[in-house]
Amino acid sequence: MKPNKPPRIAVLLVNLGTPDEPTAPAVKRYLKQFLSDPRVIEIPQFLWAIILNLFVLPSRPKRVAEAYASVWEGDSPIRKILGQQVEKLQSRLDGSMAPFEVSVHAAMTYGNPGLPDVMDQLRSEGVDHFIILPLFPQYSATSGGAVYDALTKWSLKQRNLPNYTIVKDYFAHPLYIKALADSIRRFQAVHGKPEKLMFSFHGIPQPYADKGDPYPKRCKCTAAQVAQELGLNDEEWIISFQSRFGKQEWVKPYTDVTLEEWGKAGVRSVQVVSPAFSADCLETLEELAMENRDNFINAGGQEYHYIPALNDDEAHIDLIEALAKPLVAAWAVTLEGWD
């Protein structure tokens, strides 16, 4: 039977997630969901449930809620920026696949808008074709892998499954490297060149990398390509990892330790860029732009700048469009002859 309207293809831009508000109860709800994911914490479940409920959740949310409050802009920055990315991609794709309509949506692995809710809503509106684009440039089981899981868990509950395709990552895509290099050049046109450029990536525990998580290698590849594009020599840049959680060893070198060592060693000026974050968030606006600035300056450093994430830069939207559009076109091909 012919549908009333031409079929619609949905693109989901997915990011990690964030609390609903910067309060201890909301942060507790969010952290409980996030930190209960075995992709994120690989300690045996029963043991971790005890640690999480007895030690982490009673104390961490208050401190973290204060950190969120210091960067909150009417909404969590990561959710606000994801909304802007969705809007800009939507305007690029409007009318591009006629007669089929393309709609773009925000989704989060943890918190709201949650991926399963977004899928349910779109299914109820009759969408049968999806492109899922996690905005994690360097795949890790702990970030992108968790998006695959969320989709699989949702799928297990469906009888009539939709068509979907998921993009694993894009750590060396020429438009990604170009967008990063251009954003650094733009920043340096205003603030000048630093003694050291630091590529600080969100870390993962070292044992995860030892067991085969490809994330650190992908981070190194991204940073090396951007450094090459900028014509930097080996003395002028470094890769480091931030946001450690818990007591185990994480991938090294550590961002905070390196900045402190540099401050003590007489390094005067540093700029920090964080290519793993497709949107500014708590980990960049608070940890990198505030906390780590203090680490460097208190250790004797003079000048410290954080270079913003790609956010809704046109060059970033160029990349996202280049990733999504061919996949939209591929689903459109399968819809030929819909009437």
Ligand SMILES: C=CC1=C(C)c2cc3[nH]c(cc4nc(cc5[nH]c(cc1n2)c(C)c5CCC(=O)O)C(CCC(=O)O)=C4C)c(C)c3C=C
């Ligand atoms: C074992 C713990 C964690 C792993 C592994 C991890 C990997 C990982 N995370 C991101 C992106 C983000 N993480 C953010 C916050 C955040 N991350 C962890 C822990 C792990 N992350 C925690 C506990 C938190 C919450 C804050 C806190 O309690 O310290 C964010 C910010 C979200 C926001 O609301 O702004 C992002 C983004 C990646 C890409 C990644 C693996 C590569």
Ligand SMILES: [Fe+2]
């Ligand atoms: Fe994280």
Ligand SMILES: [Fe+2]
């Ligand atoms: Fe952090």
